[in-house]
Amino acid sequence: xxxxxxLQRKPFDTADEVAxxxxxxxxxxxxxxxxxxxxxxxxxxxxxxxxxxxxxxMAEAEIGRHVEAARQRWPxxxxxxxxxxxxxxxxxxxxxxxTASSHRExxxxxxxxxxxxxxxxxxxxxxxxxxxxxxxxxxxxxKSRDNxxxxxxxxx
Amino acid sequence: xxxxxxxxxxxxxxxAEEDIDPPSGITTVGDFVAWxxxxxxxxxxxxxxxxxxxxxxxxxxxxxxxxxxxAREIAFFPPMTGG
Numbered sequence: 001x002x003x004x005x006x007l008q009r010k011p012f013d014t015a016d017e018v019a020x021x022x023x024x025x026x027x028x029x030x031x032x033x034x035x036x037x038x039x040x041x042x043x044x045x046x047x048x049x050x051x052x053x054x055x056x057x058m059a060e061a062e063i064g065r066h067v068e069a070a071r072q073r074w075p076x077x078x079x080x081x082x083x084x085x086x087x088x089x090x091x092x093x094x095x096x097x098x099t100a101s102s103h104r105e106x107x108x109x110x111x112x113x114x115x116x117x118x119x120x121x122x123x124x125x126x127x128x129x130x131x132x133x134x135x136x137x138x139x140x141x142x143k144s145r146d147n148x149x150x151x152x153x154x155x156x
Numbered sequence: 157x158x159x160x161x162x163x164x165x166x167x168x169x170x171x172a173e174e175d176i177d178p179p180s181g182i183t184t185v186g187d188f189v190a191w192x193x194x195x196x197x198x199x200x201x202x203x204x205x206x207x208x209x210x211x212x213x214x215x216x217x218x219x220x221x222x223x224x225x226x227a228r229e230i231a232f233f234p235p236m237t238g239g
Contacts, residue, residue, distance in 0.1 A: 036239055052238070053162060053163050054162075054238070055160070055162055055212075055215075055231060055233065057215055058212055058215035058216075058231065059238075061215045061216075062215070062216075062217075083238060083239075094239070095238070095239055115239060118238055118239040119236070119237075119238060119239035120235075120236060121217065121236065122236060122238045122239070123162065123212070123231075123233060123236055123238070124236060124237065124238025124239070125162060125163035125164075125233065125234060125236065125237050125238070126237045126238070127163070139163055139164050139234065139237075140237045141235075141237070142234070142235035142236065142237055146239075
């Protein structure tokens with residue numbers, strides 16, 4: 001299985017990543033892409049940008065462990081995970097998950113599984129730059145619904 | 157042992173990393189957190205609610221009862237909000 005994990009400051013091109021994953025292959029029958037995008041509001045308040053802090057070495061290792069867990073659960077042929085860090089403005093992409101398999105069930109399920117774990121286990125932290133007051137910043141709080149989303153895979 | 161702090165734990169402690177040799181008797185992550193909290197105002201603020209702060213040893217998530225013997229790097233951070 002081809003696995004690509006990248007943490008980067010710059011934007012990514014989803015079409016390029018899908019092409020790289022599927023190029024020259026005829027065994028892949030399904031590709032699912034998930035793109036997480038920065039919204040212009042957080043808890044109903046307008047924001048100027050998100051600043052993503054991360055723990056680089058652990059983030060890469062942790063994502064790798066979840067990709068391995070996904071590979072053991074589903075017959076995957078390829079996975080690409082790209083997570084950006086640094087300053088990200090509303091409308092820009094934050095994270096990309098691409099999963100490839102022979103059939104769609106594994107591709108859909110594994111993409112959701114990977115995103116659920118990324119949200120709660122990958123060491124990234126979002127800080128909001130509020131639009132209202134220049135320089136006013138606050139850390140995004142973890143949401144319990146994200147924990148529930150990750151935990152439901154434990155019992156399956 | 158290298159100790160690293162991230163996000164608001166880093167801001168409250170006032171530094172991103174430091175080298176610390178924990179005193180003898182500190183055997184678990186939980187012991188270490190309690191000891192760190194006694195090092196000064198910033199540390200006390202960062203660890204005021206030890207159940208909220210998450211930990212990792214050598215780049216793996218661990219629980220407060222994990223033993224720190226042999227750890228090269230220990231990290232403390234808030235619940236994660238990536239994705």
